[in-house]
Amino acid sequence: MDVFLRRMLLSALLCAAGAAGEVTYQDLLDDPEVAADWLNYHGGYAGHRHSLLDEVNRSNVKSLRLQWAFQERIAEKFEVTPLVHDGIMYITVPPGDVYALDAETGARLWRYSRRMPAKLIACCGLVNRGLAILGDRLFMATLDAYTIALDRKTGRLLWETELIDYSLGYSGTHAPLVVKDMVMVGTAGGEYGIRGFIDAFDVETGERRWRFYTVPGPGEFGNDTWSGDSWKTGGASVWITPSYDPELNLVYWGVGNPGPDWNGDVRLGDNLFSDSVVALDADTGKRKWHFQFTPHDVHDWDATQVMVLIDREYRGVERKLLVTANRNGFIYMLDRETGEFLKATQFVKQTWAVGISEEGRPIRRPGMEPSAEGIEVFPAVAGGTNWMSPAYSPDTGLLYVSCREGSSMYYKGETEYRPGTRYWGSMFVNETTMDKWYGAVRAFHPITAEKVWEHKLFQPVWAGLLSTAGGLVFAGGTGGFFKALDSESGEELWRINLGASILASPMTFEVNGRQLVAVASGGGMFVFTLP
Amino acid sequence: MRLLTYIALLAVIPALLTAARTHETNPMSSQEDFEEGRRLYRINCGVCHGMEGKTGRGARLARRTYRHGNSDAALFDLIEAGVPGTDMPGLWLDEDDIWRILLFVRTFAEKASEVCNASGDVAAGKRVFDSQGSCLACHTVGPRGGRLGPDMSFAGVQYTDQQLRDALLEPSREVTDRYETVRLVTAEGERVEGVVMNENSYNIFVMDRSENIRSFRKAELQSLDLPEESLMPAYGDLLSKADLDNLIAYLCSLQGRDEEVAQ
Ligand code: HEC
Ligand code: HEC
Numbered sequence: 001m002d003v004f005l006r007r008m009l010l011s012a013l014l015c016a017a018g019a020a021g022e023v024t025y026q027d028l029l030d031d032p033e034v035a036a037d038w039l040n041y042h043g044g045y046a047g048h049r050h051s052l053l054d055e056v057n058r059s060n061v062k063s064l065r066l067q068w069a070f071q072e073r074i075a076e077k078f079e080v081t082p083l084v085h086d087g088i089m090y091i092t093v094p095p096g097d098v099y100a101l102d103a104e105t106g107a108r109l110w111r112y113s114r115r116m117p118a119k120l121i122a123c124c125g126l127v128n129r130g131l132a133i134l135g136d137r138l139f140m141a142t143l144d145a146y147t148i149a150l151d152r153k154t155g156r157l158l159w160e161t162e163l164i165d166y167s168l169g170y171s172g173t174h175a176p177l178v179v180k181d182m183v184m185v186g187t188a189g190g191e192y193g194i195r196g197f198i199d200a201f202d203v204e205t206g207e208r209r210w211r212f213y214t215v216p217g218p219g220e221f222g223n224d225t226w227s228g229d230s231w232k233t234g235g236a237s238v239w240i241t242p243s244y245d246p247e248l249n250l251v252y253w254g255v256g257n258p259g260p261d262w263n264g265d266v267r268l269g270d271n272l273f274s275d276s277v278v279a280l281d282a283d284t285g286k287r288k289w290h291f292q293f294t295p296h297d298v299h300d301w302d303a304t305q306v307m308v309l310i311d312r313e314y315r316g317v318e319r320k321l322l323v324t325a326n327r328n329g330f331i332y333m334l335d336r337e338t339g340e341f342l343k344a345t346q347f348v349k350q351t352w353a354v355g356i357s358e359e360g361r362p363i364r365r366p367g368m369e370p371s372a373e374g375i376e377v378f379p380a381v382a383g384g385t386n387w388m389s390p391a392y393s394p395d396t397g398l399l400y401v402s403c404r405e406g407s408s409m410y411y412k413g414e415t416e417y418r419p420g421t422r423y424w425g426s427m428f429v430n431e432t433t434m435d436k437w438y439g440a441v442r443a444f445h446p447i448t449a450e451k452v453w454e455h456k457l458f459q460p461v462w463a464g465l466l467s468t469a470g471g472l473v474f475a476g477g478t479g480g481f482f483k484a485l486d487s488e489s490g491e492e493l494w495r496i497n498l499g500a501s502i503l504a505s506p507m508t509f510e511v512n513g514r515q516l517v518a519v520a521s522g523g524g525m526f527v528f529t530l531p
Numbered sequence: 532m533r534l535l536t537y538i539a540l541l542a543v544i545p546a547l548l549t550a551a552r553t554h555e556t557n558p559m560s561s562q563e564d565f566e567e568g569r570r571l572y573r574i575n576c577g578v579c580h581g582m583e584g585k586t587g588r589g590a591r592l593a594r595r596t597y598r599h600g601n602s603d604a605a606l607f608d609l610i611e612a613g614v615p616g617t618d619m620p621g622l623w624l625d626e627d628d629i630w631r632i633l634l635f636v637r638t639f640a641e642k643a644s645e646v647c648n649a650s651g652d653v654a655a656g657k658r659v660f661d662s663q664g665s666c667l668a669c670h671t672v673g674p675r676g677g678r679l680g681p682d683m684s685f686a687g688v689q690y691t692d693q694q695l696r697d698a699l700l701e702p703s704r705e706v707t708d709r710y711e712t713v714r715l716v717t718a719e720g721e722r723v724e725g726v727v728m729n730e731n732s733y734n735i736f737v738m739d740r741s742e743n744i745r746s747f748r749k750a751e752l753q754s755l756d757l758p759e760e761s762l763m764p765a766y767g768d769l770l771s772k773a774d775l776d777n778l779i780a781y782l783c784s785l786q787g788r789d790e791e792v793a794q
Contacts, residue, residue: 108729118599153678
């Protein structure tokens, strides 16, 4: 018995010492320099979606072939970007599952399946975009409006904290962000008259550290940009992973549309912080600055695009910049320390603004608001781009953007708030304008915003981009093509038809010395490598 | 938000599935209704949930609260419409028959609270679990413990006291698939022991004794042994009868939070 006990205690000690393979905060700071892994939705805090891996490159990408595929009966849109750590890939599968897969072969290691209420509320599909990781824990925001932590080795639920009652129209869809010992999640639901917010939780216990309301309450800065009680149902949802600057300790959140979407009469004013980027202090959740792209939006142009953080010279001075291609059709450049507006440049056809003022406010073209008879406006309701990731390559110095060209007919109508139901203020119609739509991958010089090249696509894009040190930009199409483009010229070097729309952003990683590239398409995850 | 034109369609589908339910609470109560409910359950549900709501490939129904809602109306709607995206199908029966099935399903919960019963000392049993028996090295309870064996946070809801006793005295009699034991020797001569996480023709995936998840190419191994025995030692000779009784009492006391009870 003594021998037995000693052995048991020894194994207990081993377990306690078994910290090997744990993801540290330093690892998250080092990502993407630790090129083998992919530890954050964007592949790094700066939102570049650029990998230093170069085994797959311009000269050999034409022989890229399928290494493995994962398939599930997924009726929903599969929008996940996987995380990879220690040879294991972690993905979410809609509506509420998490899988651990052997990253080299695709074999399943475990599955967590969340039991969810039968009636979930999500405007645009029961989707989930991925996970965050720290220590031995994975974090997920769920459609029933919880933040949960799972054991990364078994998938066991470690804690779950409710954000708010989901039946009021709230949900979680974006991959959370881990900063230090906190996990941060914002709430989706901008089409349901929610009052948006962002929460930070203790990674160990799930206790709430702070909350920031994206619609300020009475007495708070910005509440006077909402007429009457409209702030209570102002929307301003959050559904894309923010970027983070560790030096400034600021988290950059893109905030969604005001509600109701297409009828602004009930919410006169600028409607802060809808359609804005808010820079929050990571420790306190306090707002350092904000910038609103589309004040008093009536076209549903959420600012939930990726905030790309780059350090470059602007007008002779080295600056900490934030660059983002916005749904409203302009690429913006801000100083990310102060929020100062530096520049905006149109990147798709738009007909709603004459231009952008010195202060960064749009100069609106009269008569482009939704009306009872309907009005055609460029860009379409889904915007000039959307939540899919852009990419930034430090090698070429270019910003790559998935673009959507086209218009919608925007209508204005009645609006009535009822908890948990759509609060839209009318509608839009795409049928009459859709045949003129097209898509493109475009490369821009981020400082001059000059278009360097373009790769046209038959349909507007819902897939994000991945840039690699191999001189490549990976892109996906609504028609199912996954392709590799030359990052300098845009020339197509490789493509494969995956047979279903790509509605996610690709990523890359390394296992046992080999580079692999992964992208979700239809109900599958497809992983490619060289022979 | 991204708004595609098929949203309108999505909104219509749930409306089509929702049945004409005319009551908020179960109007059925007679013995005949109950027997008919049992019969219909056997035909329509038993294969996935088991006749006591505890086995099979469906969710565990022998519990006091349900993840999808607890009221009669919520359960009716769930049984009627199913759970989209899972194996739980919808059901084309008329309203009365669904209420009869629910009448039968409701009896599982009563049984659920009786399954684990033991007379030992819970506090003493916890000490055995945490230290003397080293159970904690391989099993979690709440946030603490090892990962080689299944979670015990809900042992009192998941097992009967007799099942627990059997598991402790003869762990190898029935080894859960997910925890198959493996012993292998790599090409380099390294000996690895652990539980199998997955296996196919070419690879085997193992959680080793130190809880590392490792992948091996089968063709490259010197030897691969999958003994039909549990990694868990048999405790009949290792613990006194009193320790065992206390341990079982402790395990029965682990009820977790109902809404978290895994299948
Ligand atoms: C083909 C397998 C299958 C059949 C047949 C089936 N179920 Fe299910 N059931 C499931 C699965 C799987 C789930 C879990 C769904 C989920 O993940 O949310 C479930 C969930 C449930 C739940 C919800 C449990 C909870 O915690 O919320 C209830 C209640 C239920 N089933 C009752 C029934 C009844 C009554 C019948 C017969 C009329 C039935 N099921 C038939 C597979 C099945
Ligand atoms: C060396 C690791 C190890 C130790 C120590 C250990 N177990 Fe286990 N236990 C396992 C594994 C692996 C399984 C799953 C395989 C099986 O069913 O036997 C298991 C299964 C069980 C089961 C049955 C679970 C089921 O679903 O069938 C129970 C109950 C249990 N253990 C309780 C205990 C208790 C109580 C102790 C301490 C007295 C203990 N275990 C010590 C590894 C361990």
